[in-house]
Amino acid sequence: MRKAFRNACQCNTTRKNSKDIACGINAHLERVEQFMARERALLDQASHEFRTPIAVISGAPDVLARQALPACAAPPIQRMRATVDNLTEIMVALLYLSREPMSSAPDDPVELDRRLPGLVKDHQHLLDGKPVQFSVHIHQTLCLQVPEAMLRIAIGNLLRNAAENTYDGTITVRLKDGVLSVTDSGEGFDTAQASLHYLSLLRNPTRAGTGKGLGLFLVRRICERFRWTLTLESMPTLGTRAELDFQTRLVQYR
Template identity: 85%
Template sequence: MINLPGRRGSLHRLISAILLGFGLLMTTGLTTQAFMSQELVDHPIWKELLETATANALADTPQPKPQKGDRIQIWKLSNDTRTDTAATGMPPFLASLAPGFYSEGDLDRRSSGFSDPDYAVLVTSLGKERLIAAIDISDLEREQNLIALIGAVFLLLNLILIIAVIAWLYVRLHRPVQALARGMKQLDPERPAQRLPVQYAQEELKDIACGINAHLERVEHFIGRERALLDQASHEFRTPIAVISGALDVLARQKLPPCAKPPLQRMRATVENLTEIMVALLYLSREPLTSHQDDPLEVDRLLPALVKDHEHLLDGKPVQFSVQVHQSLTLYVPEAMLRIAVGNLLRNAAENTYDGTIAVRLKEGVLSVTDSGEGFDTEQASRHYLSLLRNPIRAGSGKGLGLFLVRRICERFQWTLTLESMPTLGTRAGLDFRLQPSSASEKT
């Protein structure tokens, strides 16, 4: 089966179309056969037979007397229409025929009805007389009518059978398949251990349902193993991170030369960033609880601190952050989630801006980060972004994980991430929080 682009094929419609096409083909065939059998009744062979019989009659006696049961009968009549046809045994309507050949259909039309018996007639002019030769084709006509009747009954029965098969397919195949599709749509990822019913009368549908249930079970086992591994790894990483953090605290209390403080601050920021990533991975690895609501988080108060945490990325460059908060905004999300999402936008802007200002703006539920960097080709960046999402952690590269986390965070909290850029004109990245339950008020 070949589907046109953008079109979906239905097995039920396909089978119905095939059956209807078969019925149409059968109707065409039987109709053609009926016309061909009618053509046999009006076949030119009757004219040839009558011409031969007329020639033989003219060569024999002047007035041949047909025998009872003869297929071909010949009468010689005067052109006087008052001739007594009863005495000759000739059907009365034949006496008025002009010279020429008349098929069974011609006689039916002339007699304003169906003649019985049915004849093919040849009238030959003999001066003041006419020779009328007629062949009785009643048996052939009755056989043709019987064949046509049988064909019509056969066609009607087949059409009834086709309609019954289509209805049976709808009841026995289409409805159960629809029920199976509805069952698959009702599967909720937030409710594990769900399975499709397998009580189907059709063995094929039962096999499909069992196969889907087996696949669901394998997927759940796989997800369970991944979550267990992620939880275990996160807990294992917490210990060395805590050790490093403690060591940094000890170093911070020591008298260090001024040149050692910037590396120490970068190490502190890296440890804090790694801690947030571990928290985010643990949070995102679990299914969201609809009955649980996170603590309120004031975005307008957190935003300046986030910007300050990323100012070290601008060291040595004539670039500065500009923060504009036009409203207070409260979200019900973990702080680590917002820090990772916003921090990724700030870090990308800082790394790609070499001169000018990075404007950070919060207004009408949308956080935007606009830089004056070189910009980029959006189509090329989109392809690169999708490739990173498909393979978020590549060997020797740490850029994919940030994009992966931002994407997952936006999906979890129904945020919208937008990127607008033109080469040499800078980039504007935005986080739209308006689908996330929140409370906001304008700042004066």
């Protein structure tokens, strides 16, 4: 009888401990859900607050462009427009990536082979005043079922990095076998150091805006969201080759 009583007490203790653990887990999950709800509300509010000033600023270059200004004013106005566009893209990317993926209607297919020349042209101003040129080679038709804004941001960051770090030569943009590559003859960088920087941003995302590397951070996060593969090959002073492999998200590929 004593043994049976002892076993019953142990069972009661086990049930109580299990109940306490379950309550603790449920409380933790509830706190996480509340935190995520606050984050979403903050992001929605921030998005609303940012749209108006960005819209006002983005209209300023258009107003200036219609004025009778000297020719030397054109490059600064173009830089203003490019900077605002870049800020808008960063805001869109951050807001998109901060939300959980939703199983909504599929995105419209994006014909990358048709969009790519225009996207490269949008970054042509970054080469002004430098003996550098883009060279675009399209070897296939390629459709991707992803938000076009995310595709533009990912490719645009690679083009911008290549343009800003190349001072002489050619930046080759190639679409072939489901892979987009951007190859430059610029400064290059230490890939090991860049990987460590990216890992530090993952551990502490609040540092993403404190220095260089936000562009690469965004590209990698976009790739993770859409299961693309980003490959970087670079050596200091020898240039960089960046590849985006879209194989997992192809709609049409031939």
